[in-house]
Amino acid sequence: LIIHFFWExxxxxxxxxxxxxxxxxxRISNAIHIASFHDLPQHHNTPIVFWxxxxxxxxxxxxxxxxxxxxxxxxxxxxxxxxTDHNGLHFALYQAQPLFLINSYTSKYxxxxxxxxxxxxxxxxxxxxxxxxxxxxx
Numbered sequence: 001l002i003i004h005f006f007w008e009x010x011x012x013x014x015x016x017x018x019x020x021x022x023x024x025x026x027r028i029s030n031a032i033h034i035a036s037f038h039d040l041p042q043h044h045n046t047p048i049v050f051w052x053x054x055x056x057x058x059x060x061x062x063x064x065x066x067x068x069x070x071x072x073x074x075x076x077x078x079x080x081x082x083x084t085d086h087n088g089l090h091f092a093l094y095q096a097q098p099l100f101l102i103n104s105y106t107s108k109y110x111x112x113x114x115x116x117x118x119x120x121x122x123x124x125x126x127x128x129x130x131x132x133x134x135x136x137x138x
Contacts, residue, residue: 024089024109025109025112027047027098027100028047028049028100028102028109028112029112030046030047031046031047031048031049031098031100032044032046032047032048032049033049033051033113033114033117034048034049034050034051034117035050035051035052035117035118035119035120036120037074040094041097042095043095044097045097046097047097047098047099047100048094048097048098048099048100049100049102050071050099050100050101050102050120051102051104051113051117051119051120052070052071052101052102052103052104052119052120052121053103053104053105053119053120053121054067054103054105054121054122055105055106064127064128065128067122067125069128070120070122070125070126070128071090071101071120073128075092075094075099075101076092077090077092077101087107087108087109088102088103088105088106088107088108088109088110089101089102089103089107089109090102104119105119
């Protein structure tokens with residue numbers, strides 16, 4: 001006996017999205033939470049959540065890199081945060097460890113941030129130019 005079951009598309013998307021979000025929140029909750037490059041654990045199997053906090057367009061200018069470059073360069077990510085943004089969250093791997101970069105200013109996941117974590121601020125990031133990054137002036 002073969003039974004075929006088909007979901008209506010809106011129901012299917014709802015179930016997949018809700019399951020994805022639930023799993024994501026669980027992974028974030030169970031991760032190591034940090035807000036400084038100095039606190040990055042080395043060779044650990046637990047996911048890492050790196051908290052930062054600034055408006056996405058802070059320091060926006062055609063003559064200097066976007067603010068997200070502060071996190072993009074050290075983790076070898078694309079500097080345009082919009083390309084991989086999921087509700088203020090970016091996912092990457094750091095030394096084969098899952099890494100979640102979460103903007104506490106804009107993310108719907110900000111409520112998960114432990115109270116003792118003070119997110120990295122833009123003022124704590126080094127100022128960079130396109131030339132500093134080997135890309136010449138724009």
